[in-house]
Every structure is written in structure tokens, then in C-alpha cells.
Amino acid sequence: MGNLHETLGINDLKSKNTLWKALLAEFLANVLLNFFGCASCVSATGKPTSFVLIALTFGLVIFILVQTLGHVSGAHINPAVTAGMMSVGNISIVKGILYIIVQCLGSLAGSSVLKALTPEPLHSTGLGNTQLQDDFTPVQGFGVEFFLGFVLVLVVCGVCDPNRPEAKPAAALAIGMAVGVGHLATVDFTGSSMNPARSFGSALIANDWDDHWVYWVGPVLGGIAAALIYKHAFSAPSLGPLK
């Protein structure tokens, strides 16, 4: 019984103080992700934004949030990351589900605030909603988003490996730049969501659910695949007990 409770994480709920702080951190981080990330997609000048600008915004906002809030919640900020962590037992089932719920609520709040703080004529292009480029089939979109979730969670696992202290100083930067690389390479293919919560918030505000499943199934399965491969093939040997 104790073991089952542990896997499900019901015991986690008892340390309420820490849990609420972690949920607040995830919520707030997703607010800022969708506010700043999607603001980069919204151009107020009449000219389209460059993809480099969008990619740097998403990559750097993840870098600064992980660097700032990593100690509170682990700074997942993304259901694909949380799913990957759940698949290898780094976070309990119950806590992981709570994380995913507040991530979605945070992204929704961030997109809502963006809508409120921008003039209505700017809303017509979807406020950063992720969509498949013409000619891409949903299966191709799924494949692209699978790889996006895969590379992100592979990096998260590698730089957060407790037996790799040498990877710590630039860990948050690497996680952010995994998001940056994904956007640079594939923002023109699928909008490079990499993150179901981020797409959920945008989709609800834009009320556009075309191919929305792609942005959930792709990153989540990619993230789980990466976490399992990292754990079984690449995790660093134990450094022994730390002082």
C-alpha cells in the first residue's frame, strides 16, 4: 500500500506548503511563457515578425524561468516534460497531473492577458496559436512535434542528471536553447509548440482547435521516449553518496 501511495504520489499532498509553492511556480511560469512567447508572434507594425525573433523569445524565456524557478518546482513549464518525468518516476502521478493542470491554466491566463493588453486589430492572426503549415499532413506534424518533445526532454534529463555536476552551470541555458533550436528549425512547419499547455492556452483564446491533438500527442510521446532512453542508456554512473 505504501509503495502504491508513493508511485501515485498521494503522500506528496501532505506537504501542502511545498506543493502549493510548486504549483504556483508552474502556473506563473506558464503565464509568462504564453504572455511573452505569444507577444513575440504578434506584430504591431504591420510587418510579419522574423522567425529568429520568435525563436529567441521562446528559447530565452524558458532559460530565464528555469534559471529563476528551478528550485521551487523543477520548472517543467510543459506537460511533455512532466510526462517524461512521470514515465521514469521522477515525479509522482498525482503531482504530475496537478502540474499539467496548472500549466494549462497558466498558459490560458498568459494568453488572456496578452489579448487584454493588445489592441483588437492585432488579434486577427491568432495571438500565437500553433497551426500546421499548408501541405503538412497531421501525421507529419505529429512526427515533427514528437522530435521537438524528444530533444527537449533528452536535454532536460541530461543536464539535470544528479550525477553530472559538471552540467549544472549551463543547465538552464541548454534547456532554453533546446526550445530555441526547435523553434528556429520548425516554427515554419508546425509553429513548433513543443508544449501542449502553451498550445492549449493559445487555442482556447483563438478558439481554433484544428489538429490540436498533434500538439498533445507529439510532444508527450516524444518526451516519454527521450526520458526512457536517457534513463536506460545514458544516465551517468553514481557519484556515490554526497556529503
Next chain:
Amino acid sequence: MGNLHETLGINDLKSKNTLWKALLAEFLANVLLNFFGCASCVSATGKPTSFVLIALTFGLVIFILVQTLGHVSGAHINPAVTAGMMSVGNISIVKGILYIIVQCLGSLAGSSVLKALTPEPLHSTGLGNTQLQDDFTPVQGFGVEFFLGFVLVLVVCGVCDPNRPEAKPAAALAIGMAVGVGHLATVDFTGSSMNPARSFGSALIANDWDDHWVYWVGPVLGGIAAALIYKHAFSAPSLGPLK
């Protein structure tokens, strides 16, 4: 009486040597911020500058200044940061006010030097003065600048938390990139000041004070909100006394 003196920081004024160095560092940093930052907004080729160029300039100049001068003054370089630090008692009232004054004087000097070192035909676009994009109401501009001050001071608090040594190696980079993210996302909305002193220096040189209150009230309130939230919800548990 001693306690009040401490909060107000009147005792600070006694260690004059350190204080003058700190004020000189803040002054010089704001000179360089406005000189290089606003120089990035001034195009000498006749074509408008890309937003990526402007955002990288502001973000990277803050990174290098914090990395270089952090030990002298804390490298606030921004009244919104100073206000945030004052709100949680990290800097005394008197010292904070002195910081804000020299920050404004530094930014003014930086913008003045930029004006002197560029040909007159380039001055017509305002030398980097921050302005609300058409269609944005002052309240929307306030909201955007609130979020800009919020994210910057949240990052400052997180990476400078004395109980988070793991955040130190990339701390200055994260602070700079918070400024970079803000510019990337919202330079087309409000000019993304994030910093009342930077806007003050530009506004005085351009003699254009439209909506100037937005650039003071927004970042300062956002910065205070972030400092209070970080202190009460996210600060790391004490590591115990350091050797």
C-alpha cells in the same frame, strides 16, 4: 531609533567610500546602457533597424554590465530593480533613492553623448525614445510595462537568492536575457523600456514626454510585485551559515 535609521539607511551614508563607488558604478552603467542601447535604435543607413538587433543590444549590454559591476553596486542599473529591492528590504530607502537619482543622471548623460557623437540628421527619430505604438491605450502600455518590470525583477530575485549558489554562474546572463526577452516580445508595443531611467534619459533628450508616466509606474509596480512574490513564495530555504 537605531532600527529606523537602518531601514532608512542613514547609517549607510557613513561608509562613504563604498557608497560613492556604488553610485559611480550605477551612473557609469546607465551611461553605457543608454549610449549603446539607444545607438542600436539609431540607424545610420537609412533603413530601419531590426528588432532582433535592438533586443540583443539591450539584453547583452545588461548582461555584461551586471557581470562586470555586480560586486560594486549590485548592478541594478534600473529604478524598477532598485524599487523592488527596497520593497523587500535588500537596500535601504536613502541608498535606493540615491541609486535612482544617479541612474537617471547616467541615462541622461549616455543619451547626451549619443546625440553629440551622431550627425544631426539621425536625431529626428528620437534617439531611442520609448513610445506607445498607435492603437495601444496608456492602460495597455502600463500593463505591458508592468509585466516587463515583473519578469526582470523576478529573475533578479531568483538568480541572486543567497541560498541558491547553483544559480550564480549564469546569473548575469539570465538577468540580461530577461531584458532581451522583454524587448524581443514587446519592443513593437511600448518600446519595451522596462526601465524608468533609460526612458527618462531618452525623453529629456528628445523632449517628448507623451505617456511618460507609463514608463515609471509600470516597471516600478511590476518590480515591487515580483520582489514581494519571490520573497514570500519562492525564496530558497537557508543553506545555513557559510564558512
Next chain:
Amino acid sequence: MGNLHETLGINDLKSKNTLWKALLAEFLANVLLNFFGCASCVSATGKPTSFVLIALTFGLVIFILVQTLGHVSGAHINPAVTAGMMSVGNISIVKGILYIIVQCLGSLAGSSVLKALTPEPLHSTGLGNTQLQDDFTPVQGFGVEFFLGFVLVLVVCGVCDPNRPEAKPAAALAIGMAVGVGHLATVDFTGSSMNPARSFGSALIANDWDDHWVYWVGPVLGGIAAALIYKHAFSAPSLGPLK
């Protein structure tokens, strides 16, 4: 006999478990390099991609892969790096050849997946195949690629020098940015391969082998030259036995 075995690395093959993990890491890293790197060269919007976007993608994907997988295989991800390491005895001959084979297979797989996940109309521009710009002679191309391999391996040697612990925190970032610099400066000259495996994967998918030797001989000779110069002129004095 023992010494010859050591140089050739036949003994390496006995620790099969570690070797297979390293080969898997090299394979997977090259899959991700060619998938994301070449995806950045493929534009789905009808407009050509900016060189800054391409350069940041290649540079950042190498940064995150080295940061994530460095402990498994050394994260060469590039036959020029492996050749440089072989030339100074940092990796045995047999192991180095196995590395190069799986790097090529990985890049081929990455380019294949990219082809499968993008609509056919986007394949006409070569899916990121490296080619000499008109007017460049093959000898000029060789020279450019020589310098590209040279700077990359010089950085690898410098930041991975076991007697330079101060270089470790930003080591992976420097390696990635060496790739970034190479692309920024010379992507318009040769496509800035820097990496025979990356070019091999693209060339096979595009079935375009014009001047392909340039992308093998240039980076490999440049890499070997840099490794020899670093070893004999620049390697740091021994720090003495580490605890």
C-alpha cells in the same frame, strides 16, 4: 603487442556495454543534428531562410547535444572532431572508426526522417545539402572548410583540456558557438559544413555529390592540424594528480 592493441583500441571493444552506449549517443546526436540543422535550411513559407537562423540552429543544436551527451561518448558528433582526437591519441583508432561510421549513419537517418516529415515540394532545394557557392573553386572551398574544421577542433581541445577546470562551465557553449561562428561567416561560401557526416547524410538524400571530397578532406585535415598545434603549443601544464 599490448601497446599496439592500445593504440588501435582493440581492448576498447571488450568493454562492450560502454562502447555501445557511446555509439548510440553518437548515432542519436547526428540524427538530431541533421534533422534540426537541415530543417532550419528548409523553408516552408516560400521565402528563403535567413543565414542567422541557420547558423543559430546548427550552433545551438551542437551546444545542447554536447551539454547533454558529453559524458557518454565525448559528444564528437563529427568525423573531423574524431579524426582530431585520433591524431593526438585521445581516442583509439578502432573506436574512432566506429564513431565515424555511426556518425554517418546517424546523419543519414536524420536527413531521411526530415524528408519523410516534410511535404515533397519542399525537397527540391536539397534539404540542406552543402554546396559551393558559384565562383568558388574547389580549392577555395577546401581552404574554407579547412579553417572551419580547424577552429572547431581548436576550441574542443582548449575547453576539454583536463588541466583547465576553469573552462568547463561554458565548454559546451563554446563548442556550439564555434559551429555557430563558422556558419555565420561562411554559410554563403561553402554551406559551412564543418562536418563530413552532416554533409554525407544530406548528399546521399539529395543524391548530389558535387565537390563532396571538399567536405571530408577540409574539416578532417583542419581538425588534425588544430589538435596537433593545441597539444604541442597550447596544452595547459598539469594540475597534478586530482583527488
Next chain:
Amino acid sequence: MGNLHETLGINDLKSKNTLWKALLAEFLANVLLNFFGCASCVSATGKPTSFVLIALTFGLVIFILVQTLGHVSGAHINPAVTAGMMSVGNISIVKGILYIIVQCLGSLAGSSVLKALTPEPLHSTGLGNTQLQDDFTPVQGFGVEFFLGFVLVLVVCGVCDPNRPEAKPAAALAIGMAVGVGHLATVDFTGSSMNPARSFGSALIANDWDDHWVYWVGPVLGGIAAALIYKHAFSAPSLGPLK
């Protein structure tokens, strides 16, 4: 007599082995600076290169060279840095002059190699030669270059301060990004040399010496001013004897 010898650095010449390595490192670094930096200014596509591309190239090449060769020569790569270090006694007069000579020779070699490896039609725009934009007076150009040398050497002093170990992990990145900021902000004003050797190499290859004094006097005086200010106002208190 001993003291004079020390200031002039004549004793340095006795440790010939270390000196030659340092001179080789400075030479090679300036070769790579001018080769890659100026290659970024040369566009082989017929369209002008973006300033972001040029600025990132110069900034990142300095970052990787400092990260790679800092232990050999201090990685000045720039007479303005060497002059700044000489003015505060961090390098002897004789050694500093030798540094400056090999820096100039290295930059000349780098620009020469670039000329040899590019088709002749690309040489007409000057191969990256730094020039004042129309309408800028030489005095304005001097002022801009003074600030460029100032910010660079201020950062070098701050991050290399022996009593600031916390600044080390990102030191080379900050130095590189000081170069990046300078280019982003002022490449359209003066070409943002920041570096007399880099301009000397380009000017000799292009045989264009207009306003060349600006690129020597500006950065050198700016660098000396920054070094003196840092030493007397900002240097960190001693950490005491290190073990």
C-alpha cells in the same frame, strides 16, 4: 635597476618558451578573428549581410577564442586590451609591444587568407575594412571608438579581476558579448572596429587608410581609461592568500 627591468618586462624575455607560446596564441587568434569576422562582412549572395549576423560573428569568435586560449596569453587579441593592461601594470611594456606586433601580423594574415579563399568579384566591397559612415566626422568616429574600447576593457577588467571568482564561469562569454554589443549598436556608425589590429589588417589588404587613426587612438585611449577607472574605483577587495 631590477624594478625598471620589471616594468619594462625585459626579464620576461628570459622565459622564452612561455613567451613564444603566448605570441603564437595572439597571432593565431587574430588570424581567426580577421578570417571569420571579415568573412561575415563578405556576402557571396549579392545581398548585403545583416548587421546581426556580423555582430554575432565578431562577438562569438572572441568568446570562443578567449575561452580556448585564455590560459596561454590572456587572449587579448586586441592592442586596445593590451594597452589597457599595460597602463595598469598587468603586462610589461616590452611584452605588450610584442603582443601588439603579432596581433597586427595575425590580423593581416587572416585578411590575406580570406582574400585568397574568396573569388575576386567579392573583394570590391573592401573585405570588411572599417570605415566611417557618411556624415560622421572623424571626431565623432573617434568618440564612438573610444566608447567601444572603453566598454570592452571595462568588461575585461571586471571579469578577470583575480578577487572575483564568481565572475569566472561566464567571463569569456561576457568579453565576447562586449564585442557583440559594440557591433550591434555602432557597426553602422564606424564599422565598430574596437580593435586597431583588426582594422589594420583589413586596411592594408584593402589599401584604404581613410581616417585610420580613429581606429587606433579611439579604442586605445578608451581601453586605457577603462583600465584606470576599474583599477582605482571598482577592483574587488582582496580575497586573501589563496591556497
